[in-house]
Amino acid sequence: MHKYILRRLLLLIPVMFGVSFVVFTIMFFTPGDPAKILLGERAPEAEVQALRTQMGLDDPYLVQFGRFIFNALRGDLGRSLTTRRPAAQELWARFPATLQLAAAGVLVAVLMGIPIGIISATKQYSLFDGFSMVLALIGVSMPNFWQGIMMVLLFSIVLRWFPSSGYGTFRHLIMPALTIGTSSAATITRMTRSSMLEVVRQDYIRTARAKGLSERVVINRHALKNALIPIVTVIGLQFGYLLGGAVLTETIFSWPGVGRLMVDAIRQRDYTVVQGGVLLLALTFSIVNLLVDILYAYIDPRIKAQYK
């Protein structure tokens, strides 16, 4: 098991190297001169050229990429082109807010999705099942930025229950978490239902029922445990979706996370921060996927046995 975890950790290195390569390349071929952005459009040409030399912007592509990787490994993602502070420092300061939002979103999704999915599966074709499946389909179809705006309209402007923006207290977290988590909740509901329906058809469930076990034990102990593997996969993938969705949700609620920082950075053509932000979120996503894979082994002893 430890060997497996170690191997997966080592595999992170080439993937992150590849991600850095892709992101660096996209930003490298971006029109626009970082030296000019730093100094302003009206700076004298000689000054711009001096800064270009100093920043190494005239070096060949591969030299620049090598330097970027070397610096990134030491936690240096370059300087923000607008604030001139280290980009890593700016991103790191905003990172907890994004993690908090994404985690709250996953929590919303799991707490809503799994129970509703189980009930739907155990009462297939009932009124509850039909109703929750239509709701789940609407949940998947709703653009989350629109949902966020509608929630602000209803809960902040009309009912005055929650603040429309801001950060810090639990009351500030509720609407952003619901906004970011709804579509994942819907996806998890659908996945749980279909996975449970698949499992309850298996022979060992019939055996469990034949032994005279109560329906509750059959569902909770025998069916759910086996249905959980595809559900956990979906939860892991949803986390990545949530990290991406954070960009939109943070914009709506003025949530001080990495996503909003990146949107502001894009508007100001601060490519260093955009580049660093994509890297940070991709690394987080990869680590979460690694954790999910390790979690499998604990849920499913068959997988664990493979990596002994």
Add this chain to the structure above:
Amino acid sequence: MKTEADNMVAPTGEQAPNTRKSRSQWAEVWRRLRRNRMAMLGLVIILIIFFTAIFAEVIAPYDYRTQNLMRVADPPSREHLLGTDDLGRDILSRIIFGARVSLQVGFVAVSISLIVGGTLGALAGYYGGNLDNVVMRFMDVLLAIPSILLAIAIVSAFGGGLINVMIAVGIATIPVYARIVKASVISIKEQEFVEAARAVGARDSRIIIKHILPNSLAPIIVQGTLGVAIAILSAAGLSFIGLGIEPPTPEWGAMLSSGRHLIRRAPHVATFPGIAIMITIFALNLLGDGLRDALDPRLKQ
């Protein structure tokens, strides 16, 4: 001469039973799909949206560019059924013209990822070995970046606009199609009819295009349908943060974004474009689910 000979051979040769069989197979899929009321509802809605997009000039009550600064952010009324936006433009007309943009983005983006991802996946699956390794490791790298972030990075580097949004959204979902196509190519390439084609000396390209791809269409069609929905949502999201399609082109996400600041005074400006997006995505999801059940009857019992 040659075409004539082909025509002569076709009805009696090996071609005929083959086409008849595949036609009845698709007829069977269509029959199953038709019985699924939710899927048919989705299909009808999508056809209506298509119709709206094609005949936008005829259907829309106003031009989507006409501004009326005397009637800024008016609520719905008899003249403007869905009200007017921050520049006094008719929202209904803009939503109707916006259907054109959204459908274009959705289908072109999916075509891009399907063509590139499908080709890569087919080659990786068919040849295996080093090619497979290189291609799929690169796909792993792209998959490690949440797709909307990758699209944001591409658009922020190369600028917004319809074409760039299509390309960005398309590139971001390439790995999904590469994986699906690769998986089905692997499951098919060892089967006897492929062996037979190889034995009669068919070239690799012919085997892949003529024999393997038609047999792996089912998962591609399902993912493609759902993919159009995802592409439309992503494009609207990009426009919402100001990275997508530029004004005055009516794009649902951009319309929503411009209505956001009016949410207290004129909530209808942000509400209606969102409903348009939701109905479109809802219909595509219904159809995609229905296609999945119709194409793979084993899943539904």
